[in-house]
Amino acid sequence: MIVVKIGGSVICKDPSRAVADLARYAGEAIAIHGGGCAVNELLRSLGIQPKYLTHPGGVTSRYTDAETLKAFVMAMSWINKSLVASLAARGVVAVGLTGADGWVVKAKRKERVLVVDERGRQRVVDGGYSGRIVDVDVKALSPPPLKVLAPIALSDKGELLNVDGDQIAFEVASRLRAKLVILSDVDGVMIGGRVVERLGPEEAEALAKSEEVKGGMKRKLLAAAEAAKNGVETAIYNGLVDSPIEKALSGLGTHIIPK
Numbered sequence: 001m002i003v004v005k006i007g008g009s010v011i012c013k014d015p016s017r018a019v020a021d022l023a024r025y026a027g028e029a030i031a032i033h034g035g036g037c038a039v040n041e042l043l044r045s046l047g048i049q050p051k052y053l054t055h056p057g058g059v060t061s062r063y064t065d066a067e068t069l070k071a072f073v074m075a076m077s078w079i080n081k082s083l084v085a086s087l088a089a090r091g092v093v094a095v096g097l098t099g100a101d102g103w104v105v106k107a108k109r110k111e112r113v114l115v116v117d118e119r120g121r122q123r124v125v126d127g128g129y130s131g132r133i134v135d136v137d138v139k140a141l142s143p144p145p146l147k148v149l150a151p152i153a154l155s156d157k158g159e160l161l162n163v164d165g166d167q168i169a170f171e172v173a174s175r176l177r178a179k180l181v182i183l184s185d186v187d188g189v190m191i192g193g194r195v196v197e198r199l200g201p202e203e204a205e206a207l208a209k210s211e212e213v214k215g216g217m218k219r220k221l222l223a224a225a226e227a228a229k230n231g232v233e234t235a236i237y238n239g240l241v242d243s244p245i246e247k248a249l250s251g252l253g254t255h256i257i258p259k
C-alpha cells in the first residue's frame with residue numbers, strides 16, 4: 001500500500017500529472033490532498049484576510065476561526081470533488097471524502113496553542129477550529145475503491161476541524177506501515193541549492209531546525225522523522241513533473257528512511 005499526499009502547491013499550480021499517476025496506482029493507494037492556496041483565494045474573495053500563527057521553533061499554521069473554517073470546508077470540498085472528477089476522466093472510480101464522512105478521521109480541537117508573537121514573546125492563544133488527530137479508520141480508507149481524503153476531521157463534540165494534510169498522511173501511513181509519497185512543488189528538501197537524497201530520522205529532525213528549511217517543509221521533515229521512527233519511509237518529491245509517484249518510488253526526491 002502507498003499513501004500519496006498531493007500538496008496544495010500542486011493542486012493550485014497543476015494537479016494533472018499527479019492525478020494521472022495516481023490513477024495508475026488506484027488499486028494500491030490512499031490519497032490525501034491539501035489546498036491552502038485555494039482556501040486563501042476563497043477567503044480573499046470573501047474579503048477575509050488569511051490568518052497564520054507562528055509556533056516556537058518557527059513552524060507556522062493557519063488560524064482557523066469560525067468563518068475561516070467555513071471557507072476551508074468549501075474550498076477543500078471543491079478540490080476533493082474536482083480530483084474525483086479528474087480521476088473519473090481517466091476511468092478510475094474514486095470515492096472523495098473528508099475525515100468527517102464516516103468519521104474516518106477523529107480529532108480533538110486544540111483548545112490552546114503556544115505561539116510566538118510579533119515581539120518574539122511566547123503566548124498561549126485559543127486554538128480555533130484546528131485539530132489534533134485522535135484516530136483514523138484505515139480500514140475504511142483502504143482500496144478498492146480509491147479514496148481521496150480532504151484534510152478535515154471531526155471531533156466527538158461534532159466540530160469540523162482543520163487538520164494538516166501532511167499529518168493525516170503520516171498518520172495513515174504509520175498505521176498501515178505503508179510507504180508515503182509527499183508531492184509538493186519542489187524536487188525535495190533543498191539545501192545549498194541541491195536536493196538532499198537520504199536522511200535518517202535524527203538527521204531529518206536536525207535539518208528541520210536549519211535556517212534553510214522553512215514553513216511547510218519544516219513541518220514535513222519533523223513528521224517524516226516521527227514516521228521513520230515508526231518504520232515508515234517517506235519520499236518528498238515534485239508533483240508537477242510527469243509520473244511523479246513512480247519517480248518518487250524509484251528513488252527520486254528526498255527519502256527519510258527508518259534506521
Ligand SMILES: Nc1ncnc2c1ncn2[C@@H]1O[C@H](COP(=O)(O)OP(=O)(O)OP(=O)(O)O)[C@@H](O)[C@H]1O
Pocket residue numbers: 006007008009010033034035036037165183184185186188189190191212213214215216217218
Ligand atoms: N529547504 C527547503 N527545501 C524545499 N522546500 C522548502 C525548503 N524550505 C521551505 N520550503 C518550501 O516548502 C514548500 C512546501 O510546503 P508547503 O506546505 O508550502 O506546500 P504543500 O504541503 O505542498 O501544500 P499544502 O500545505 O497546501 O498541502 C515549498 O513550496 C518550498 O517553498
Ligand SMILES: [Mg+2]
Pocket residue numbers: 007034166216
Ligand atoms: Mg503544507
